[in-house]
Amino acid sequence: MSSTDNSPEHKLYSAREPIFPRRVKGKFRSLKWIIMAVTLGIYYLSPWIRWDRGPELPDQAILIDLANRRFFFFWIEIWPHEFYFIAGLLIMAGLGLFLFTSAAGRIWCGYACPQTVWTDLFILTERWIEGDRNARLRLHRQKKMDFHKFRLRVEKYLAWILIGLATGGAWVFYFTDAPTLLRDLVTGQAHPVAYMTMAILTATTVFFGGMAREQVCIYACPWPRIQAAMMDEDTLTVGYRHWRGEPRGKHRKGAGAEQLGDCIDCMACVNVCPMGIDIRDGQQLECITCALCIDACNEMMDKIGKPRGLIDYMALTDEPREIAGEAPKPVWKHIFRPRTILYTVLWAGVGVALIWALFARADIDMTVAPVRNPTYVMQSDGSIRNIYDLRLRNKHGEEREFRVSVTGDDTLTVTLQDSDTTAGDTIAVKADEMRIVRAYVEAPAGSKATISDRTEFTFWVEDGIANERVSVDSVFNGKGQ
Amino acid sequence: MSKKEVETTGHSWDGIEEYNNPLPRWWLIIWYLCIIWGIAYTIAMPAWPLVKGATAGMLGWSTRGQVAEKIASFEEMNAGVEAELAAADVTEVMPGSDVYNYAVNMGAAVFRANCSQCHGSGAQGNVGYPTLLDNDWLWGGTIDEIAYTVQHGVRNETDDARYSEMPKFGVDELLEPEQIDQVVEYVISLSDPDGDGTNISGHSYDAALASEGAVVFEENCASCHAEDGTGDIYQGAPNLTDAIWLYGGDRETVHDTVYNARFGVMPAWGLRLSQAEVNAAALYVHQLGGGQ
Numbered sequence: 077m078s079s080t081d082n083s084p085e086h087k088l089y090s091a092r093e094p095i096f097p098r099r100v101k102g103k104f105r106s107l108k109w110i111i112m113a114v115t116l117g118i119y120y121l122s123p124w125i126r127w128d129r130g131p132e133l134p135d136q137a138i139l140i141d142l143a144n145r146r147f148f149f150f151w152i153e154i155w156p157h158e159f160y161f162i163a164g165l166l167i168m169a170g171l172g173l174f175l176f177t178s179a180a181g182r183i184w185c186g187y188a189c190p191q192t193v194w195t196d197l198f199i200l201t202e203r204w205i206e207g208d209r210n211a212r213l214r215l216h217r218q219k220k221m222d223f224h225k226f227r228l229r230v231e232k233y234l235a236w237i238l239i240g241l242a243t244g245g246a247w248v249f250y251f252t253d254a255p256t257l258l259r260d261l262v263t264g265q266a267h268p269v270a271y272m273t274m275a276i277l278t279a280t281t282v283f284f285g286g287m288a289r290e291q292v293c294i295y296a297c298p299w300p301r302i303q304a305a306m307m308d309e310d311t312l313t314v315g316y317r318h319w320r321g322e323p324r325g326k327h328r329k330g331a332g333a334e335q336l337g338d339c340i341d342c343m344a345c346v347n348v349c350p351m352g353i354d355i356r357d358g359q360q361l362e363c364i365t366c367a368l369c370i371d372a373c374n375e376m377m378d379k380i381g382k383p384r385g386l387i388d389y390m391a392l393t394d395e396p397r398e399i400a401g402e403a404p405k406p407v408w409k410h411i412f413r414p415r416t417i418l419y420t421v422l423w424a425g426v427g428v429a430l431i432w433a434l435f436a437r438a439d440i441d442m443t444v445a446p447v448r449n450p451t452y453v454m455q456s457d458g459s460i461r462n463i464y465d466l467r468l469r470n471k472h473g474e475e476r477e478f479r480v481s482v483t484g485d486d487t488l489t490v491t492l493q494d495s496d497t498t499a500g501d502t503i504a505v506k507a508d509e510m511r512i513v514r515a516y517v518e519a520p521a522g523s524k525a526t527i528s529d530r531t532e533f534t535f536w537v538e539d540g541i542a543n544e545r546v547s548v549d550s551v552f553n554g555k556g557q
Numbered sequence: 558m559s560k561k562e563v564e565t566t567g568h569s570w571d572g573i574e575e576y577n578n579p580l581p582r583w584w585l586i587i588w589y590l591c592i593i594w595g596i597a598y599t600i601a602m603p604a605w606p607l608v609k610g611a612t613a614g615m616l617g618w619s620t621r622g623q624v625a626e627k628i629a630s631f632e633e634m635n636a637g638v639e640a641e642l643a644a645a646d647v648t649e650v651m652p653g654s655d656v657y658n659y660a661v662n663m664g665a666a667v668f669r670a671n672c673s674q675c676h677g678s679g680a681q682g683n684v685g686y687p688t689l690l691d692n693d694w695l696w697g698g699t700i701d702e703i704a705y706t707v708q709h710g711v712r713n714e715t716d717d718a719r720y721s722e723m724p725k726f727g728v729d730e731l732l733e734p735e736q737i738d739q740v741v742e743y744v745i746s747l748s749d750p751d752g753d754g755t756n757i758s759g760h761s762y763d764a765a766l767a768s769e770g771a772v773v774f775e776e777n778c779a780s781c782h783a784e785d786g787t788g789d790i791y792q793g794a795p796n797l798t799d800a801i802w803l804y805g806g807d808r809e810t811v812h813d814t815v816y817n818a819r820f821g822v823m824p825a826w827g828l829r830l831s832q833a834e835v836n837a838a839a840l841y842v843h844q845l846g847g848g849q
C-alpha cells in the first residue's frame with residue numbers, strides 16, 4: 077500500500093522563521109556578557125600590543141609575518157620548520173574541545189564560538205536600535221516601509237557594517253604592523269589585498285552575525301553532529317524537569333491549578349532562545365546550550381514563588397534519579413569521570429611536551445643537504461671532496477658569526493664557500509635569517525675516507541657569542557675500493 | 558503553543574511513514590544560483606569539449622595565455638638586471654650582488670638546458686667531457702677564461718675557438734710501437750710523487766720502461782704538456798701529473814690516447830646564446846667549487 081499526497085501544504089522547502097530573542101537577565105547572561113567582552117577584547121586589541129625585540133625585528137607582540145614566514149607571539153618566534161608547535165596547539169584545541177564537550181556538552185557553542193559571540197553582539201545592537209522583542213516583532217509585521225522603519229533599518233545595518241568593518245580590520249592587523257597599516261588604510265595607501273580582505277570579512281561578518289545567525293549552527297556547522305557523538309549520559313547539558321513542570325498550564329485560580337505542574341507555559345524560555353526552539357521538547361540538535369532559557373525561567377519562578385531550576389543544567393542520569401525522588405549527582409561527579417580525566421591528562425601531556433620543546437630548542441639551527449650529484453669530486457692532488465648545502469638559521473635578533481667544523485674523522489677538513497675568514501670556516505648570518513652555505517669537506521689523497529665507500533662524520537655549527545652548538549650527522553662518500 | 562509535531566509527507570509504505578523535515582529554502586536558492594553561475598561560467602570560460610579542442614569562452618582566457626603573461630611579466634621584471642649582466646665584465650661581478658645572484662640562478666637554468674648533455678646535470682662530467690667541479694682546468698679556471706671557453710668553444714669551426722691538435726703518434730707512425738709503450742709507462746709514472754711504483758690514481762708502471770719513455774716524452778710531448786708534464790692551459794694540454802684523467806688513466810686508455818690522439822670539441826655558445834646567458838653560464842660554472 078502506498079499513498080501519495082501532493083497537496084501544497086506539504087512543502088519540501090521552508091522559509092526561515094525570523095527569531096526575535098527577548099532580553100533576559102541572570103547569572104548565565106552575565107557570564108556570557110563577560111565572556112563576550114573578554115574574547116572580543118582579545119580579538120580587537122591584541123594586534124596593538126607592542127613587544128620590543130630589538131631594532132631589526134618587528135615590535136608587534138602578535139604578528140603573522142607571511143612575507144618573511146615568521147610567527148611572533150610575545151617572546152616566542154616560530155619559523156616555518158617549527159610548524160609542529162602550531163600542530164601541537166591544534167591537537168590541544170581538539171582535546172580541549174573533547175574534554176569540555178564530554179563534561180559540559182556544547183559549552184563551546186553556547187559561550188565561546190565566534191558565531192555565537194558575534195551573533196550575540198549583533199542581537200544586542202539590534203535591540204539597542206530597534207527595541208526589545210515586542211518592538212522588533214511589531215516592526216517586522218509592519219508591511220509599510222515608512223520613515224520610522226526605514227530609519228531604524230538603516231541605522232541597524234550601518235551599525236552592523238561598522239562592527240563588520242572593525243572585525244575585518246582587526247583581522248588584517250595581525251598580518252602586518254598595525255599602526256602603520258591603520259595609517260595606510262585611512263590614507264588609502266594600503267595594499268589592495270588589505271582592503272579586499274576587510275571587505276570580504278565585513279560582508280561575511282554582517283551576513284553570518286546579522287542574517288544567517290542560527291542557520292549557520294543548524295545547517296552549516298559540523299560541530300553539532302560531532303559533539304553529539306562525544307556526549308554521554310553523564311554530560312551536563314541544559315534540560316527541562318518535565319516531571320516537575322508537567323502538566324503545564326496557566327495557574328488561574330479555581331481552574332484546577334493544584335493539578336498542574338510548575339510550568340506556567342509563559343513562553344519566557346522560548347522567547348529568549350536565540351535558536352528559536354522550545355527547550356521543553358527535550359535535547360535537540362539546534363540547542364547550543366547558551367543557558368539563556370535557564371535565566372528566563374528562574375526569573376519567572378522567582379516571580380511566582382516557586383523554586384528555581386525548572387530548566388537547569390543536568391545530565392541524563394539525573395532524570396530517573398529525580399523522578400525516583402533521589403538527590404541528583406553532585407556536579408563534580410558529573411565532571412570528574414575517567415573519560416574527562418583521560419582527556420585532561422592527554423591535553424596536559426601535549427601541553428607539557430610543547431613547553432619543553434619551546435624551552436629546549438636552540439637559537440641557532442642547521443640542516444645539512446648533501447649534494448649527491450656527483451657523489452664525490454676527485455681533485456688534482458688525489459684528494460676527494462664532498463659538497464654539502466648547509467642551511468644555517470640564526471634566530472637571534474642580531475647578526476651572528478657561525479663557525480662550522482667537522483668531527484668523526486680526523487682527516488676530514490671543511491671550508492665554506494663565501495667564508496669571510498682565511499681559515500674558511502666561519503660565515504655571518506644576518507639577524508633572524510636563514511642562509512644557505514655550500515660546504516666543501518675534503519679528505520686528503522690516500523686517506524681512509526677516500527678509499528672507503530662511506531665515512532660517517534658530524535657537522536658542528538657554533539655561535540661565537542653565545543657558544544651555542546648544534547650538530548648534524550652526515551656521511552662522506554669516497555671512491556670505494 | 559503546544560509541542561510542534563513533525564508532519565509526514567503522506568507517503569506510507571506498509572505503515573512506514575516519511576517525516577517531512579523541509580530543507581531551508583535558502584539552500585534551494587543557492588542551488589539555483591549555482592546553476593546560473595555554472596551556465597554563465599561555461600559561457601565566459603573555456604568549458605565545453607568539442608570534437609577538436611573546446612569552446613574558447615567569451616573572456617578569451619587560457620592557461621597558455623596565463624603562462625605567457627607570467628613569463629612576459631617576469632621578463633619585464635628582470636629586464637634591467639639582465640641588461641646589466643649582458644653588459645658586465647664578468648671579472649668584476651661581485652659575489653652577493655644582485656647581478657651575481659641573478660646570474661648564478663640564470664646560469665643554472667642555462668646549464669641544465671645546454672651544457673648538462675655532455676657535462677652532466679651536476680657538472681660532474683663524463684669520459685671525454687671534463688668535470689667542472691674540480692680544480693683542474695684544461696683551458697684555465699679563472700672567470701674570464703671560463704667565459705671565453707663558453708663563448709667561443711673548443712676545436713670547432715669558428716675562428717676564435719680554442720684550438721690545438723694532438724698528433725696521432727701511432728696512426729701517423731710518428732713513434733715506433735716500442736716508443737709508445739715506453740712513453741705510456743712514463744706518463745703513468747708522472748703522477749707518482751713518492752716513487753713507489755704506483756701513481757696516485759692507483760696504477761702501477763714499469764720503472765725501467767718509464768725511464769726510457771722520459772726521453773721520448775721530452776722530444777715529442779714536452780712542447781705542449783711541458784717538460785715536467787704539468788700541461789699548458791694555453792694549448793689545452795692536460796696536466797699529466799695529477800689524479801684527474803679525462804679519458805682514463807689506465808694503461809690501455811693512455812696507450813689509446815697516445816696512438817690515436819684526442820680531439821674534444823665544444824660548440825661556440827656565443828652563437829646560440831645571448832651575451833647575458835653566456836655570462837650567466839660562466840659565472841655559474843665558476844662558483845661550482847673549482848673556479849680559480
